[in-house]
Amino acid sequence: MSIIVERYKDKVSTLPTNDENQNLCMYEGFWHVHGFYINSKADFCVEVIMALQDDFQAQPTDVFLTSHPKTGTTWLKALSFAILNRSKFKLDLGSLPHHPLLTISPHDCVPFMETEAFLNNPSYANGLMATHIPYTSLPKSIISSDCRIVYVCRNPKDVLTSYWHFFRKLNTPIKLDDGFELFSRGMNHYGSFWDHVIGYYKASLEHPDKVLFLKYEDLKKDPESEVKKLAKFVGNPFTEEEKYDGSVQKIIKLCGFENLCEANKGGEQTSKVLSDDIYFRKGVVGDSVNYLTTEMIQTLDKITKEKCDGLDFSFGA
Numbered sequence: 123m124s125i126i127v128e129r130y131k132d133k134v135s136t137l138p139t140n141d142e143n144q145n146l147c148m149y150e151g152f153w154h155v156h157g158f159y160i161n162s163k164a165d166f167c168v169e170v171i172m173a174l175q176d177d178f179q180a181q182p183t184d185v186f187l188t189s190h191p192k193t194g195t196t197w198l199k200a201l202s203f204a205i206l207n208r209s210k211f212k213l214d215l216g217s218l219p220h221h222p223l224l225t226i227s228p229h230d231c232v233p234f235m236e237t238e239a240f241l242n243n244p245s246y247a248n249g250l251m252a253t254h255i256p257y258t259s260l261p262k263s264i265i266s267s268d269c270r271i272v273y274v275c276r277n278p279k280d281v282l283t284s285y286w287h288f289f290r291k292l293n294t295p296i297k298l299d300d301g302f303e304l305f306s307r308g309m310n311h312y313g314s315f316w317d318h319v320i321g322y323y324k325a326s327l328e329h330p331d332k333v334l335f336l337k338y339e340d341l342k343k344d345p346e347s348e349v350k351k352l353a354k355f356v357g358n359p360f361t362e363e364e365k366y367d368g369s370v371q372k373i374i375k376l377c378g379f380e381n382l383c384e385a386n387k388g389g390e391q392t393s394k395v396l397s398d399d400i401y402f403r404k405g406v407v408g409d410s411v412n413y414l415t416t417e418m419i420q421t422l423d424k425i426t427k428e429k430c431d432g433l434d435f436s437f438g439a
């Protein structure tokens with residue numbers, strides 16, 4: 123048994139569970155998977171979150187890429203990696219074939235914190251790492267240190283649609299009706315999508331120098347200004363020269379859906395649990411209209427309205 127699962131066995135046993143989905147337990151206001159989720163490791167389980175809360179020490183220079191699943195995590199990882207490493211991995215055409223993003227997955231370039239591999243050796247992230255942990259459950263040192271947090275959100279209808287396809291690709295298909303039902307009630311991995319978004323949104327208002335809040339739809343609509351904003355925020359702004367030599371456009375192209383999708387096709391599934399191409403499907407805004415019923419759309423819109431009541435916030439469309 124994983125040492126981490128064993129270490130937090132007693133604490134987890136006291137958490138509320140749910141009859142409908144025995145794999146979920148409620149921790150700090152969000153539903154999480156517990157025990158072994160994949161590969162007999164505690165990866166992405168609540169035990170890893172607890173271990174990070176107890177042990178992880180953020181550095182002031184660290185950058186944390188945060189998101190709810192299926193909101194553009196892979197894209198944000200690629201963009202941030204390309205931006206922060208552009209002096210090391212050149213973007214010129216001649217050297218581009220050697221860029222790591224063309225041979226290895228963005229998920230290998232930027233590790234998720236909530237894996238046992240990361241916990242055992244956090245330094246291999248080189249200061250750039252990702253997490254789906256809700257804002258309120260982040261390790262305290264992330265909140266208190268001078269590090270940066272970037273959050274990406276996406277409209278809930280496309281998130282549900284992406285989720286549903288993802289589970290089909292994982293060979294754990296779920297009926298869309300059932301997926302919709304659970305998603306609307308926040309009974310999915312990492313809990314209520316809306317609460318997750320609002321937690322980071324409020325943090326970005328309270329600490330604008332620390333938390334940058336991005337929207338998938340804005341990245342699609344105006345990638346140039348979003349990428350410049352991201353580069354500036356993570357402390358690596360584009361120079362005047364770079365603004366004219368096409369560096370911004372080169373990064374956008376390198377990390378574009380077509381490019382990454384092609385680079386990750388049939389990705390090697392060596393020691394990994396998931397093959398890399400599972401993270402690429404269509405990469406468009408509004409695909410939910412092709413799958414969700416009018417009633418589902420109305421319900422999701424209603425939840426959004428209720429959850430965002432009193433907030434100056436709207437999802438991208």
Ligand code: A3P
Nearest residue numbers: 192193194195196197284378379402403404405
């Ligand atoms: P769709 O299923 O709607 O196509 P995550 O990375 O958080 O798991 O989110 C996955 C979603 O982001 C998928 O959405 C995927 O296709 C899309 N995606 C992945 N890479 C992308 C990129 N480079 N540009 C735009 N969308 C991308």
